[in-house]
Amino acid sequence: MKLTLGLAAALVAGVLMAPATGWAQQKVKMGVSIPAATHGWAGGLNWHAQQAKAKLEKQYPTLEVVLVTARDVGRQANDLEDLVSVRNIDALVILPFESAPMTDPVRAVKQAGKFVTVVDRGLTDPSIQDLYVAGNNPEMGKVSAQYIKQKLGGKGDIVVLRGIPTVIDNQRVDAFQEEIKGSQIKVLGMQYANWNRDDGYKVMQDFLSRFPKIDAVWAQDDDIALGVIEAVKQAGREKEMFILGGAGMKDMIKRVMDKDPLVPADVLYPPGMIAEAMEITAKHLVEKAPIKKEYIIEATLVTPENASKYYYPDSPF
Secondary structure (H helix, E strand, O other), X not given: OOOOHHHHHHHHHOOOOOOOOOOOOOXXXXXXXXXXXXXXXXXXXXXXXXXXHHHHHHHOOOEEEEEEEEOOHHHHHHHHHHHHHOOOOOEEEEOOOOHHHHHHHXXXXXXXXXXXXXXXXXXXXXXXXXXXXXXXXXXXXXXXXXXXXXXXXXXXXXXXXXXXXXXXXXXXXXXXHHHHOOOEEEEEEEEEOOOOHHHHHHHXXXXXXXXXXXXXXXXXXXXXXXXXXHHHHXXXXXXXXXXXXXXXXXXXXXXXXXXXXXXXXXXXXXXXXXXXXXXXXXXXXXXXXXXXXXXXXXXXXXXXXXXXXXXXXXXXX
């Protein structure tokens, strides 16, 4: 899933703007604000952001990347104020902790005249952003629904574990529900699990106690799926259902490779998208390269047939 800087920029801009003179001496500063590594996907996100920071500062000696992480919305909003008023950034790359509460803080950054790149969790007002980089969230929901429909033969009882209240979660769930419309797939229950293993475990325990028959689980996220797996195995019901997560966590890809009947497939949503967003923004900031407004990474269904392509044992996620 990793693209080179040149290829990423080419995909976004369609053309590369090349003059190497004129920008080499201009000092620029890019702020990067992301959630702390509170779960596996976020851990991968942080790793990729650190790698991109080192790479870009080496590639562009005039560029300084200021990377900050936050464990909640309030801290992230405070970080943005600091990045603008104290660190005096020229551009912001942000993966919002949550969509709605971070919209106005990001708007303030834009009103201060800064270039704004939003990653993954879109703002409730997309007009604020200059660039948006994300996985294809509607496609992730659609692909997941198509797989579950096919696997169940168009009928069955399922439960759904959502992420957190964000634009991207809504996009995934809306597309999933639209895709199963007209089938005999029945959603018994749907609850937020905060893209978190422990919450996935608790929510699934509740579902297992309430529903004596569950044919499949759409966990949406691999961290959630790990908690679901634990709850299902503790209840001794692993032969009754299958679980579909998402993101491409190496542990889940390995299960798919090994043809684990409980985890027959996965859907990609790579945390490396933060590095792509940083690279594209840096190229625009330093070289003044033109860019398009949006860069969307496709949601690939991972099955035993193609899983080896997406298995990276040395990855932190």
